Amino acid sequence: MKKSYKIEVDCANCADKMEQAAAKTEGVKSAVVNFMTLKMNVEFEEGADCKAVMQQVLKNCKKVEDDCEIYI
Amino acid sequence: MNKKQKKVLIRIIIAAALIIILKFLPIEGLLGGWLEFGLYLIPYFVIGYDILLKACKGIKKGQVFDENFLMAVATVGAICLGDYVEGSAVMLFYQIGELFQSYAVGKSRKNISELMDIRPDYANIEGEDGRLEQVDPDEVEIGSIIVVAPGEKVPIDGVIVEGKTSLNTSALTGESVPRTAGENDEVISGCINLDGLIKIKTTKEFGESTVSKILELVENASSRKSKSENFISKFARIYTPAVCIGALALAVIPPVVLLITGSSAEWTVWIMRALTFLVISCPCALVISIPLSFFAGIGGASREGVLIKGSNYLETLSDAKYVVFDKTGTMTQGVFEVKKTVVAPGAKLSEEKLLEYAAHAESYSSHPISKSLKKAYGREIAADRVSEVSEISGHGVTARVDGVEVAAGNAKLMTRMSLESMSSDEIGTIVHLAIDGKYSGYIVISDIVKPTAQQAIAALKKTGIKKSVMLTGDRKKVADSVAAELGIDEVHSELLPADKVSKVEEILASKSEKEKLCFVGDGINDAPVLTRADIGIAMGALGSDAAIEAADVVLMDDDPAKIAKAIRISKKCIRIVYENIYFAIGIKLICLGLGAVGIANMWTAIFADVGVMIIAVLNAIRALKVKNL
Numbered sequence: 001m002k003k004s005y006k007i008e009v010d011c012a013n014c015a016d017k018m019e020q021a022a023a024k025t026e027g028v029k030s031a032v033v034n035f036m037t038l039k040m041n042v043e044f045e046e047g048a049d050c051k052a053v054m055q056q057v058l059k060n061c062k063k064v065e066d067d068c069e070i071y072i
Numbered sequence: 073m074n075k076k077q078k079k080v081l082i083r084i085i086i087a088a089a090l091i092i093i094l095k096f097l098p099i100e101g102l103l104g105g106w107l108e109f110g111l112y113l114i115p116y117f118v119i120g121y122d123i124l125l126k127a128c129k130g131i132k133k134g135q136v137f138d139e140n141f142l143m144a145v146a147t148v149g150a151i152c153l154g155d156y157v158e159g160s161a162v163m164l165f166y167q168i169g170e171l172f173q174s175y176a177v178g179k180s181r182k183n184i185s186e187l188m189d190i191r192p193d194y195a196n197i198e199g200e201d202g203r204l205e206q207v208d209p210d211e212v213e214i215g216s217i218i219v220v221a222p223g224e225k226v227p228i229d230g231v232i233v234e235g236k237t238s239l240n241t242s243a244l245t246g247e248s249v250p251r252t253a254g255e256n257d258e259v260i261s262g263c264i265n266l267d268g269l270i271k272i273k274t275t276k277e278f279g280e281s282t283v284s285k286i287l288e289l290v291e292n293a294s295s296r297k298s299k300s301e302n303f304i305s306k307f308a309r310i311y312t313p314a315v316c317i318g319a320l321a322l323a324v325i326p327p328v329v330l331l332i333t334g335s336s337a338e339w340t341v342w343i344m345r346a347l348t349f350l351v352i353s354c355p356c357a358l359v360i361s362i363p364l365s366f367f368a369g370i371g372g373a374s375r376e377g378v379l380i381k382g383s384n385y386l387e388t389l390s391d392a393k394y395v396v397f398d399k400t401g402t403m404t405q406g407v408f409e410v411k412k413t414v415v416a417p418g419a420k421l422s423e424e425k426l427l428e429y430a431a432h433a434e435s436y437s438s439h440p441i442s443k444s445l446k447k448a449y450g451r452e453i454a455a456d457r458v459s460e461v462s463e464i465s466g467h468g469v470t471a472r473v474d475g476v477e478v479a480a481g482n483a484k485l486m487t488r489m490s491l492e493s494m495s496s497d498e499i500g501t502i503v504h505l506a507i508d509g510k511y512s513g514y515i516v517i518s519d520i521v522k523p524t525a526q527q528a529i530a531a532l533k534k535t536g537i538k539k540s541v542m543l544t545g546d547r548k549k550v551a552d553s554v555a556a557e558l559g560i561d562e563v564h565s566e567l568l569p570a571d572k573v574s575k576v577e578e579i580l581a582s583k584s585e586k587e588k589l590c591f592v593g594d595g596i597n598d599a600p601v602l603t604r605a606d607i608g609i610a611m612g613a614l615g616s617d618a619a620i621e622a623a624d625v626v627l628m629d630d631d632p633a634k635i636a637k638a639i640r641i642s643k644k645c646i647r648i649v650y651e652n653i654y655f656a657i658g659i660k661l662i663c664l665g666l667g668a669v670g671i672a673n674m675w676t677a678i679f680a681d682v683g684v685m686i687i688a689v690l691n692a693i694r695a696l697k698v699k700n701l
Contacts, residue, residue: 011173011360012364016305036180037181037367039291039295064133066129066133
């Protein structure tokens with residue numbers, strides 16, 4: 001399943017870091033962060049609980065870039 | 073500027089003013105140097121407190137190569153070594169760079185969303201008492217009647233049931249000449265109604281309407297990342313740690329070597345050079361300018377009616393060397409038209425009369441040929457003048473028009489009637505006519521070449537295309553003549569749809585990997601070819617979902633000249649991307665080299681970081697300007 005989330009982040013490099021952090025999160029098949037449109041497109045693994053996974057994604061993103069936000 | 077940016081701007085001004093004032097105050101050496109140190113800390117903390125805070129947080133989380141951390145180390149280091157001005161100034165310029173970047177990115181975000189300002193906010197539905205009610209377009213069901221007043225956007229695709237008007241399609245197609253539409257004409261969402269009130273019966277839901285599809289496509293386009301973007305993010309991941317390790321090495325190895333060889337270590341000199349490295353190690357200039365260039369390029373293109381579905385396609389398009397066209401609907405209009413009417417020498421009737429007979433005899437058919445005859449005749453067909461119509465499959469039709477027997481069809485029909493038809497070298501479909509049992513002449517009907525087609529091929533050649541190829545299911549004679557007229561290099565005619573795929577595969581196999589093949593079709597029955605080619609371009613795709621789905625690049629109107637334009641846009645964008653990559657990496661490497669030997673100081677380093685970023689961002693924004701390409 002694919003979902004798109006609005007995000008808030010200030011720099012392009014930070015967006016790249018978020019992308020990597022999100023992609024490494026368990027339950028996420030792939031993640032693409034689009035810095036220009038401030039969107040994160042997440043493809044979940046089958047049977048994953050989107051909400052729980054996104055909480056973890058947000059946590060992981062906060063770890064690499066404190067000043068970011070994902071509107072879940 | 074938003075609130076956050078304004079706050080930073082105020083801090084920048086205050087810090088800059090303080091640093092300048094301190095520079096001119098005679099405080100050097102007072103109180104053992106502590107006064108100067110203490111005073112310089114004020115602007116330093118004003119401008120850098122948030123960076124220092126973030127750096128601390130980063131350390132806690134183990135983010136060593138975080139750029140806040142790098143900046144903090146570099147500036148704190150400089151201040152500890154007594155370079156108060158440098159320390160504060162580096163922080164100041166870093167903040168200026170960040171502010172500029174966020175402002176420029178925000179501005180181009182806004183610019184591009186304004187370009188694509190085609191989202192309708194509401195739809196007017198007529199209530200029972202005739203009053204108009206504004207509703208969310210999402211809530212309008214298929215088959216509802218909506219009212220669009222002059223000046224409003226058409227919110228949902230549909231068919232006009234009442235009224236006529238002219239529509240401005242420029243937001244969708246880049247075409248500035250308004251399109252007229254009347255009853256029973258299809259209209260697509262996103263057009264602006266110019267002068268008449270129209271009532272539209274919707275044929276799609278809002279989510280499935282053209283305007284939604286286009287917006288979704290453009291917004292998601294920059295999510296498909298190009299090779300250069302992936303290269304840069306990989307590069308950034310290696311670059312920062314590498315430069316940091318280089319800095320550490322620079323701080324430790326030369327002094328130790330100097331100590332061993334018996335000279336003085338000069339620790340401060342080498343540590344200062346190492347700090348210079350840290351300032352240069354920030355990857356931001358690189359990382360921002362590449363996606364920004366693609367975003368601007370895609371945005372500018374969509375304004376011109378060229379929708380590119382991803383940065384990766386923009387990149388591939390710039391390498392297009394082979395362009396393969398479909399004929400009908402792409403290079404020709406796909407609409408048949410009477411080109412010539414020839415009356416046989418012995419027949420005593422005018423060309424108009426011949427056309428009149430032909431149009432009436434064929435009036436019961438819905439074939440494109442019959443339509444074109446009716447169109448050329450131009451007047452109402454009186455059904456009661458025609459009787460005894462019979463179609464002879466594969467030959468033509470016979471009918472009685474005004475009591476006179478008329479036979480219209482191909483040469484075979486004439487032979488069947490034991491009549492001798494005139495031979496003709498005309499290109500196109502030929503309808504012979506026999507009136508009252510006597511051969512009377514023929515009418516030539518052919519598909520017409522689009523007015524800009526020839527120009528389009530010439531423009532393509534100018535962009536550096538190696539070969540243009542036309543594929544068609546049409547007869548060889550017709551295909552060859554069209555190709556010759558347009559200046560197309562290679563023609564393959566009389567192809568079945570499946571043959572087109574294999575022809576494209578043949579060309580794909582014969583060319584080198586780096587040269588890309590793009591196929592241009594009208595998207596109606598060439599979806600397999602569109603997907604098979606390196607780049608599939610669908611043209612005239614307004615309102616055709618299948619084409620938008622199958623193609624990588626969608627031309628909103630059916631002007632073939634847009635193909636060359638799309639390639640030129642992609643070339644410009646890619647050129648900017650490479651300029652930025654070479655420029656940013658080049659300057660950084662040069663400054664690293666100069667910094668290591670002590671020629672470049674911290675001021676050079678801050679230029680390598682912030683200056684390069686500002687130039688790269690300004691260069692990236694150039695990609696938006698594609699109007700006169």
